[in-house]
Amino acid sequence: MSKPKRDIVHGPIELKGLPLTDLETLLVEHGEKKYRAQQVYDAMYINRIDDVQEMLVLPQALRDKLAAEFRTESVRVKTVQRSGDGTKKFLFELWDKRTIESVLIPSEMIEDDGHPRRLTLCISTQVGCNLGCEFCATATLNLIRNLTSGEIVDQFLQAQKHSEKKITNIVFMGMGEPLNNYDEVMKAVQIFNDQRTDMVVPRRTTLSTAGVVHGILRMAEEKQIIKLAVSLHSTNQGIREKLMPIAKRWPLPVLYDALETYYKATRKSITYEYVLFDDLNDTEDDVKRLVKL
Ligand code: SF4
Structure with missing residues (x-):
């Protein structure tokens, strides 16, 4: 304990x-x-x-x-921005007056009643981030601090109060790298996935990482049954290093080995996230390498 x-x-x-x-x-x-x-x-x-x-x-x-x-108050809603497609963007104020964002995204609309079948909350895990991904606005803040498990859970609780429909999915993909705040994130996961709290089930809980290998191996060792997604964005080591400096610390072969270990330990499939950048990672060779994964 x-x-x-x-x-x-x-x-x-x-x-x-x-x-x-x-x-x-x-x-x-x-x-x-x-x-x-x-x-x-x-x-x-x-x-x-x-x-x-x-x-x-x-x-x-x-x-x-x-x-x-x-x-018991961990985050306070500062503003809620609503888009035409039903997306809600929350700006939360923390105890120390720092701010973080969460986004509630409806998808798979049910035609009859216009309500979403899936309502996903994208949750932050850090204030800022020190991984420096080239395409990310959060990276410019650098890392200010980790969020507590209370601040992570409360994003869900407060966002749910602003939604008539039940939040069905969560993804740790807001500000920060969740595997760099492992203990607090997993404490929050225990609460989210506790059947009694009726928040979200493990198969609808996704952790998205830039490729923090020691965190992936720890998930494998602990046999974490939530879903794992990896921001890949290139299968070319040089290009990935340009987009995501973390690739220098953990080159692609090391990352792939860790993912293999995770898969063998959990038998859970892994999602790769891949944003297309013109003339950088969208060639035919990129596609060929990608389908081989
Ligand atoms: S890990 Fe995520 S939050 Fe951090 S810099 Fe990269 S994209 Fe941004």
């Missing part, structure tokens, strides 16, 4: 983002009965209550204590 650590931003410890075992440890350490953790867990993730004072299942004295010592 991992011990809940003090928040990586200043301020009271977040309750949101803690899986049940961590919540139990925390509350017992603070002199409470273990079963209270289950009540707080259910209130936050099943009943989706943000304010401790509204968790009426808890006695008033405990609500006061939790409100004084901890916090």
Whole structure:
């Protein structure tokens, strides 16, 4: 059981983002009965209550204590931009006033009622990113800090409150490289994929990586059953290095070996993401190499 650590931003410890075992440890350490953790867990993730004072299942004295010592607000909606196709872009403010984005994307519209069959939330995992991909706006920010599991889970909870339809899929593909914030991301995944929280199932949870090999190998070792997607963008080492500097650290053969290990351990197919750039990665040779993967 991992011990809940003090928040990586200043301020009271977040309750949101803690899986049940961590919540139990925390509350017992603070002199409470273990079963209270289950009540707080259910209130936050099943009943989706943000304010401790509204968790009426808890006695008033405990609500006061939790409100004084901890916090349950992890992200706050600053703005929501709506597009004509139903996409919603959220700007969230964090405890330390930094901001991150999440995007809610409807797809596969059902003709009869005009509602989406699939509603995917694209979630951020870091403030900024230090991987420096050539085509990415986030890269210009560099890495400011990792998000906590609470900030990751709360993007989902707050976005869901702005949608009449249930969010069906999540993809870790917003700001940041999720495998560079492995522990917090996987803690959030535990909560997302817990059947009791009714958030999202593992097969509808996708982690998109630029190719952080030690993270892929760790997923293989832990037999993580969520889906893995890799931003490939070129099968040519030189071109990939130009687009994604991470390719210098982990060249394509090393990346492919790690993906093979992951596949053997999990039997989960891997998605390759490939953005076409004119006259750079869109030749016939590129296509031939791609189909061989
Ligand atoms: S890993 Fe993702 S967030 Fe980071 S620079 Fe590359 S594309 Fe941008």
